[in-house]
Amino acid sequence: MNSFDASTQVERSTDDPGVSTGSFDGSWQVGNGINGGVVLSTTARGLAAALGDDRHPDPLAITGTYLSASTAGPLTVTAEVARRGGSISSGTATLAQPDAAGALQTRAIVQGVFGDLSQLPDDSEVRRDPPQMPAPEDCLPATMAPPHITESAKYLNNLDLRFDPATVQWALGQPARRGMIQAWVRFPDGREPDPFALLFLVDCLPPVLADFGRFGWSPTLQLSAYIRARPAPGALLVRHETEHVSGGQFEEDVRIWDSEGTLVAQGRQLARTPRA
Amino acid sequence: MNSFDASTQVERSTDDPGVSTGSFDGSWQVGNGINGGVVLSTTARGLAAALGDDRHPDPLAITGTYLSASTAGPLTVTAEVARRGGSISSGTATLAQPDAAGALQTRAIVQGVFGDLSQLPDDSEVRRDPPQMPAPEDCLPATMAPPHITESAKYLNNLDLRFDPATVQWALGQPARRGMIQAWVRFPDGREPDPFALLFLVDCLPPVLADFGRFGWSPTLQLSAYIRARPAPGALLVRHETEHVSGGQFEEDVRIWDSEGTLVAQGRQLARTPRA
Numbered sequence: 001m002n003s004f005d006a007s008t009q010v011e012r013s014t015d016d017p018g019v020s021t022g023s024f025d026g027s028w029q030v031g032n033g034i035n036g037g038v039v040l041s042t043t044a045r046g047l048a049a050a051l052g053d054d055r056h057p058d059p060l061a062i063t064g065t066y067l068s069a070s071t072a073g074p075l076t077v078t079a080e081v082a083r084r085g086g087s088i089s090s091g092t093a094t095l096a097q098p099d100a101a102g103a104l105q106t107r108a109i110v111q112g113v114f115g116d117l118s119q120l121p122d123d124s125e126v127r128r129d130p131p132q133m134p135a136p137e138d139c140l141p142a143t144m145a146p147p148h149i150t151e152s153a154k155y156l157n158n159l160d161l162r163f164d165p166a167t168v169q170w171a172l173g174q175p176a177r178r179g180m181i182q183a184w185v186r187f188p189d190g191r192e193p194d195p196f197a198l199l200f201l202v203d204c205l206p207p208v209l210a211d212f213g214r215f216g217w218s219p220t221l222q223l224s225a226y227i228r229a230r231p232a233p234g235a236l237l238v239r240h241e242t243e244h245v246s247g248g249q250f251e252e253d254v255r256i257w258d259s260e261g262t263l264v265a266q267g268r269q270l271a272r273t274p275r276a
Numbered sequence: 277m278n279s280f281d282a283s284t285q286v287e288r289s290t291d292d293p294g295v296s297t298g299s300f301d302g303s304w305q306v307g308n309g310i311n312g313g314v315v316l317s318t319t320a321r322g323l324a325a326a327l328g329d330d331r332h333p334d335p336l337a338i339t340g341t342y343l344s345a346s347t348a349g350p351l352t353v354t355a356e357v358a359r360r361g362g363s364i365s366s367g368t369a370t371l372a373q374p375d376a377a378g379a380l381q382t383r384a385i386v387q388g389v390f391g392d393l394s395q396l397p398d399d400s401e402v403r404r405d406p407p408q409m410p411a412p413e414d415c416l417p418a419t420m421a422p423p424h425i426t427e428s429a430k431y432l433n434n435l436d437l438r439f440d441p442a443t444v445q446w447a448l449g450q451p452a453r454r455g456m457i458q459a460w461v462r463f464p465d466g467r468e469p470d471p472f473a474l475l476f477l478v479d480c481l482p483p484v485l486a487d488f489g490r491f492g493w494s495p496t497l498q499l500s501a502y503i504r505a506r507p508a509p510g511a512l513l514v515r516h517e518t519e520h521v522s523g524g525q526f527e528e529d530v531r532i533w534d535s536e537g538t539l540v541a542q543g544r545q546l547a548r549t550p551r552a
Binding site: 060061063065067068082083088090092094106109111112113117120121122123124125126127128179212221222224226228229242243244245246247248249250251263266268270 | 344359364366370387389393396397399400403497498504518519522525527542546
């Protein structure tokens with residue numbers, strides 16, 4: 001099984017339809033914990049399982065607030081249905097893990113709206129075109145990143161991630177200071193993107209502060225993902241941007257376009273800057 | 277009492293510290309319901325009351341998912357504390373109202389992170405400057421808006437709202453089609469802005485689709501607000517933008533700058549386009 005699916009899959013309890021269990025794989029580690037997008041996607045899968053709604057299989061808007069760093073190992077998602085509607089369903093879910101003493105620690109609280117992307121009208125009245133981007137073969141693979149990046153972000157090894165060279169000058173000690181990083185991303189085993197993968201991919205690049213020469217653990221306070229369309233097969237263009245770093249906090253805005261140039265996801269998070 | 281404060285204030289139950297009650301004033305009506313920013317701010321006040329945490333008085337990141345349209349009249353906020361930390365506290369809350377038959381209907385579910393904006397470092401390392409904007413006296417007051425706007429958005433009468441003339445050509449039947457509306461906003465009675473008012477003000481302008489000549493009720497699926505700084509006294513510059521309208525949905529991005537040019541809030545919502 002694909003490593004992302006293995007780490008985000010959950011099994012619904014036969015006793016309680018609101019409860020699902022799973023296990024994080026340590027290969028998704030970044031900084032002190034498991035990648036926040038993996039946490040979001042896993043919790044959303046638990047919420048989808050609780051909704052059990054074939055009419056509304058796709059996450060449309062999912063937000064998570066992070067309470068403590070997730071770790072490799074077992075997890076439980078406890079979900080509550082808020083509303084089953086005609087075109088959308090909504091609910092909340094909590095992801096928890098046992099700590100070293102066996103006490104359950106809440107990692108994230110999530111709220112989400114689910115619908116059916118294939119039922120949305122196939123219009124695109126207004127759109128921002130995908131950015132200019134060199135072809136994947138002219139981009140820099142994450143495996144060439146300096147060790148202080150790949151060691152603190154092991155999950156990068158789970159992806160075929162190729163950076164736009166113009167946006168990774170920070171890796172050479174010459175940050176461009178524009179607040180933007182973009183890359184082509186796909187799973188190396190050919191697993192094609194889908195809406196639950198997009199919930200992770202809105203958090204898949206290094207924190208955009210790297211473009212200002214600042215590295216280290218940037219804990220997310222809250223992360224929202226809007227899934228706008230089902231992605232076509234192939235590599236995705238993922239762009240992280242920030243325009244405001246102040247008070248020890250920054251917003252990270254993410255756009256993802258699929259191989260056909262369709263905007264398929266938007267993400268935004270409020271995070272703390274790394275401690276100096 | 278200021279009309280916004282009167283409609284968003286809540287009183288904490290003496291029996292259950294997680295429960296607060298209040299009442300929406302009908303003057304905050306827009307389309308089929310009460311303005312979504314007023315709902316967000318009211319629910320956040322109930323969550324803050326449940327946290328009861330003097331160390332973390334300010335909303336930092338608040339997200340609401342909307343389940344049904346709120347109406348004028350009594351409301352109950354039921355909140356649950358998720359975590360009380362050293363620098364932030366978090367929790368969830370639900371706002372409900374009795375329907376005509378007296379059954380409680382959930383209007384919105386909210387999750388929020390609270391902290392102390394005055395304790396954040398006073399740095400601003402990276403910032404986007406406020407946009408160019410004519411002086412308030414050279415802008416167009418909302419009271420000059422055509423009746424089909426002010427009748428479907430009564431709450432505009434509660435604000436001193438002055439549109440940048442270049443962004444309200446839609447009111448003259450000539451939409452600029454740039455996906456942007458901006459205005460100076462303040463409370464007409466001199467009530468100065470604060471973080472809870474900002475939770476409302478990220479939803480205070482007409483839906484940005486008006487700039488494409490599309491009017492009508494645009495129900496919000498999910499709305500997030502990040503409060504970045506305490507606003508200085510005076511009028512706020514509020515800008516709504518969209519760059520992607522597709523599949524019957526659009527995102528609305530909001531930035532708010534205070535009278536000193538500080539970015540004080542960011543908002544984003546996923547909403548549905550009005551039915552044709």
